[in-house]
Amino acid sequence: xxxxxxxxxxxxxxxxxxxxxxxxxxxxxxxxxxxxxxxxxxxxxxxxxxxxxxxxxxxxxxxxxxxxxxxx
Numbered sequence: 184x185x186x187x188x189x190x191x192x193x194x195x196x197x198x199x200x201x202x203x204x205x206x207x208x209x210x211x212x213x214x215x216x217x218x219x220x221x222x223x224x225x226x227x228x229x230x231x232x233x234x235x236x237x238x239x240x241x242x243x244x245x246x247x248x249x250x251x252x253x254x255x
Contacts, residue, residue, distance in 0.1 A: 217238050222235040
């Protein structure tokens with residue numbers, strides 16, 4: 184069941200998925216995702232609050248469409 188070969192393959196797959204997600208986020212940052220109108224940024228002297236509400240809505244719509252297409 185859990186042999187060293189299976190665990191090694193599973194860890195490599197998880198690492199590959201994490202690296203792919205990181206690359207996607209880097210590419211999305213270049214297209215301005217994360218700095219959209221509607222994203223809330225509050226800066227004070229010792230405090231910064233960033234709440235990317237528009238970015239989260241867009242990512243939610245994109246991921247919903249992708250998962251819907253994969254389910255069919």
